[in-house]
Amino acid sequence: MQNALLRDLDPARHDEIDRVAQGMRQTLIEVEGEARGTAMYSLDWLRDRVRWHLDPAQTQARVVLAVDARGEVLAHTIFRIEGPVVARFGLISTTFVWPTHRRAGLATRLLRCAEDWFLAQGLPKCCTWTSSTNRPLIALYGRHGYAQTDQGPNDLTGTLMIQLSKPLLCATSPRKP
Numbered sequence: 337m338q339n340a341l342l343r344d345l346d347p348a349r350h351d352e353i354d355r356v357a358q359g360m361r362q363t364l365i366e367v368e369g370e371a372r373g374t375a376m377y378s379l380d381w382l383r384d385r386v387r388w389h390l391d392p393a394q395t396q397a398r399v400v401l402a403v404d405a406r407g408e409v410l411a412h413t414i415f416r417i418e419g420p421v422v423a424r425f426g427l428i429s430t431t432f433v434w435p436t437h438r439r440a441g442l443a444t445r446l447l448r449c450a451e452d453w454f455l456a457q458g459l460p461k462c463c464t465w466t467s468s469t470n471r472p473l474i475a476l477y478g479r480h481g482y483a484q485t486d487q488g489p490n491d492l493t494g495t496l497m498i499q500l501s502k503p504l505l506c507a508t509s510p511r512k513p
């Protein structure tokens with residue numbers, strides 16, 4: 337859905353916060369299964385986590401939505417700056433595309449949005465963590481130059497998590513089309 341608009345979540349819109357939290361829950365269900373995915377975090381905790389990313393006193397982050405012409409949220413991503421000042425990097429915390437809007441390029445557009453923001457911040461690399469069983473996300477990131485750089489168990493479930501990382505170009509270098 338190339339005509340979807342990418343924009344930052346409006347912190348005053350509780351419906352948008354709720355939609356992102358629901359997408360985060362759905363990701364957990366898809367990756368961990370229904371029982372585990374719903375038991376890991378309450379929707380209230382997930383809403384609070386979205387709000388945490390919106391609070392500049394907590395973190396330097398963005399919550400970006402892909403919306404259609406009616407304003408319906410089709411997908412989201414959350415990304416932030418991590419690490420100490422001397423070793424900062426970009427972390428893509430979550431990305432979710434609602435099933436009826438998949439295979440339309442939204443995840444790629446959201447990934448590029450995060451990378452562009454990281455480049456503008458002068459960060460040398462970016463990464464994400466995901467379950468080793470999340471084949472669609474691993475394939476997406478692989479198509480965009482990410483490679484596995486670390487792994488470890490999820491503290492809540494024991495699921496094997498992998499880190500996918502990518503060095504970024506110099507902030508003054510143009511992105512290749």
